[in-house]
Amino acid sequence: MLSISNLQASVEDKQILTGLNLEVKAGEVHAIMGPNGSGKSTLSQVLAGNEAYEVNGGSVSLEGNDLLDMSTEDRAREGVFLAFQYPVEIPGVSNLQFMKTAINNIRQHRGQDEINAAEFMKLAKQKIQQVNLDPSFLKRGVNEGFSGGEKKRNEIMQMLMLEPKLAILDETDSGLDIDALRVVADGVNALRSPDRAVIMVTHYQRLLDYIVPDYVHVLANGKIIKSGGKELALELEERGYGWLGIDEKAKA
Amino acid sequence: MTRLNALLRGSEPAASLPSSLKDFQLTKRKALDTVLLPTRKTENWKYSAKRLGDINGLPADLKTSSGLAEKTDPNTVIIENGQVAHSDIGIAGVTLKTFDMLSEDEAKVVMQGVIARSDDLQFAQLNHAEFSNGVFVSVADHTQAEQALRIIIRHSGQGISYSRVFITLGKLASLTVIEELSFDDLGGASALLNSVTDCTLSAGARMQYIRSDMDQQAQSKVIGATGVVQNRDSFFESHCLGLGTHLDRHDFRIEMAEPGAECNLNGVCVTQQQQHYDNHTSIEHIAPNCQSNESYRCIAGDQSQIVFNGRIHIHRDAQKTLGSMSNKNLLLSNGAEIDSKPELEIYADDVKCAHGTTIGQLDEQEIYYLKTRGIKDEQARQMLTLGFVLELVRANPIAEIAEQWEDKLASLLSFEQ
Incomplete structure (x- = not known):
């Protein structure tokens, strides 16, 4: 589904990704771990199409199409979804209006009619309950005044509504209490299917107790230096990154 | 230099007005002899004077009525070209009179409004001299008005019209007023709607004031003023929406006359094409321990222009004042203009006053x-x-x-x- 080859990217003239390779097939869940500053968030943002990041080498293809050539909105319409580490607050635009506009853009892209109002409300209510948020959050401004945990649940709610092919979770677990973590994990697990893929960027092994990955990769200095199965995450939890030749303290 | 008295049409005050209001008008007429039509050198009209155009050439032949006045909804007053039409106001404790029905005592109250006392608002001065009738609303002490009172201020035909509203709330009374300014289809004729609304809130009174000015005809001009006197522990809240016309101006004056009063002013302005909207707000903190909050948001597109002039004046005795003012603006095109000017004048030493203005994309x-x-x-x-x-x-x-x-x-x- 996703094929990343020798990807290099910089932000504000600082080279972050230095030749990253990754293959993600439909149905798979990949976890990307690594110390602070290794390039995890940069990878997420580059895949989603943040123009603040400059891609200066390599290629990324999504189901055979050149992802880097697509606009941010076209990537979303082709099924890429990024759950933000720091979701943006947009007072004045309600969650409902936001999601309806998003769904209709995606439907239009697929040549489908606009979603009808009743069907949309039913879907929205169902998904907001699925992430344990009160339905009143639908009417509130996007993330406006939400707590950290509520923002992350709102990201998962959006993901469930948009049903992406490729979901990228950028440290969605950070700052969550155990209940919220379960909600997030249940949301992702509900979305797992043979024709979807998930990339989870995370700092901690904890999330992986709830969403069991097929592969775990270690990112350091802008490239993947080690890959393995789910047991790699446990090993990292136990031994830190030092045994891989990364000095975590120097990075932080 | 054009004097503003050149715009006077009526030869003398309407015969039906109480004699104290007639005297008031005669005095104001006389005072107009020295008031000049604002130019760009006039400080409070600096950014908008060019919009006045040939205001002096506006003809006097106003249509009397478009027939709308007969179709008033309950709890609605229509002032059309300065003439008042209303059905029975069925809000318990709320009395409505036209100015020609006022007792001398009531007429004196009208003359004590903030705008009636202001001698630096050129067009309000003109209104003082020229109104022929008006609406007087009073809410009895301890009355919580259940329904809102709607006041529709209309202008039809070419020329200038003057509307006049006075609202007084008794002790611990409350009322919601919806004021809507509008024009008939002018068919390209030039017109100016000049409105003055004065409000007085007695101790502990609460008023919500909702004002919209949504006409967008290229030839219409609106110059309006709203004044509020707040006595002890009274509460005033406003929500204003302005869409631009050729010239659209709102002067808003709040006088915090006694301790414990609070006001919240919210305003939204959106202009497009060649439109214009000018907000001049002024909050006079005279008494101590009062609080004012003001938030205006404006969007100017195309070649339109928005002015925001927000003044907070904290007098020497107004200790423990809490004031905050925020004006946020969005410019949607290179040709649009927003002039934002917060003005803080503080003479007391124990106050908290914050203001912020942003203009951005x-x-x-x-x-x-x-x-x-x-x-x-x-x-x-x-x-x-x-x-x-x-x-x-x-x-x-x-x-x-x-x-x-x-x-x-x-x-x-x-x-x-």
């Missing part, structure tokens, strides 16, 4: 977030532009009006179709 981070959900760039910008003002529109206490304003703004700010 949309937040790229917000646009990006919307785009990552599949929303196209143009649509994302449109949603954020609308959202910028909807935050304040949704604070409107009357849900139907909030919805109506939202629909209007959504259609105005829609870049598609």
Whole structure:
């Protein structure tokens, strides 16, 4: 589904990704771990199409199409979804209006009619309950005044509504209490299917107790230096990154 | 130099007015001899004087009525070209009179309004001299008015019209007033609607004031003034929506006359094409321990112009004042202009007063977030532009009006179709 080859990217003239390779097939869940500053968030943002990041080498293809050539909105319409580490607050635009506009853009892209109002409300209510948020959050401004945990649940709610092919979770677990973590994990697990893929960027092994990955990769200095199965995450939890030749303290 | 008395049409005060109001008018007429038509050198008209154009050449032949006056809804007053029509006001404890019905005592109260006392508002001065009738609303002590009172101020035909409203709330009384300014289809004729609304809140009274000025005809001009006197522990809240016309001006004056008063002023302005809107707000903190909060958001597109002049004047005795003023603006095109000027004058030493003005474009981070959900760039910008003002529109206490304003703004700010 996703094929990343020798990807290099910089932000504000600082080279972050230095030749990253990754293959993600439909149905798979990949976890990307690594110390602070290794390039995890940069990878997420580059895949989603943040123009603040400059891609200066390599290629990324999504189901055979050149992802880097697509606009941010076209990537979303082709099924890429990024759950933000720091979701943006947009007072004045309600969650409902936001999601309806998003769904209709995606439907239009697929040549489908606009979603009808009743069907949309039913879907929205169902998904907001699925992430344990009160339905009143639908009417509130996007993330406006939400707590950290509520923002992350709102990201998962959006993901469930948009049903992406490729979901990228950028440290969605950070700052969550155990209940919220379960909600997030249940949301992702509900979305797992043979024709979807998930990339989870995370700092901690904890999330992986709830969403069991097929592969775990270690990112350091802008490239993947080690890959393995789910047991790699446990090993990292136990031994830190030092045994891989990364000095975590120097990075932080 | 044109003197403002050149705009006087009537030869003398209307015969039906109480004699103290007639005397008031005669005095104001005399005073107009020295008032000049504002030019760009006139400080309070610096950014808007050029819009006045050939105001002096406005003809006097006003149509008397468009027939709307007969079709008033309950609890609605229509002032059309200065003449008053209303059905029975069925709000318990609320009395409505026209100025020609006022007792001398009531007439004296009218003359004590903030705007009636202001001698630096050129067009209000003209209104003082020229109004032929007006609406007097009083709410009895301890009356909580259940329904809102709607006042529709209309202008039809070419020329100048003058509307006059006076509202007084008794002790611990409360009232919601909806004031709507509008024009008939002018068919290209030039017209000026000159309105003055004065309000006085007795101790512990609460008033919500909702004002909309949504006419967008290229030839219409609106110059309005609203004044509020707040006595002890009274509360005043306003929600104003202004869409531009050729010249659109609102002077808003609040006088915190006694301790413990609080006011919240919310305003939204959206202009397009060659339109103009000028907000001049002025909050006089005379008494100690009062609080004022002001938030105005403006969006100017195309070649339009918006002015915001927000003054907070904290007098020497107004210790422990809490004042905050925020004016946020969005410029949608290179040809649009926004002139924002906060003015703080503080003579007391124990006060908290904050003000902030921003003029900017949309937040790229917000646009990006919307785009990552599949929303196209143009649509994302449109949603954020609308959202910028909807935050304040949704604070409107009357849900139907909030919805109506939202629909209007959504259609105005829609870049598609």
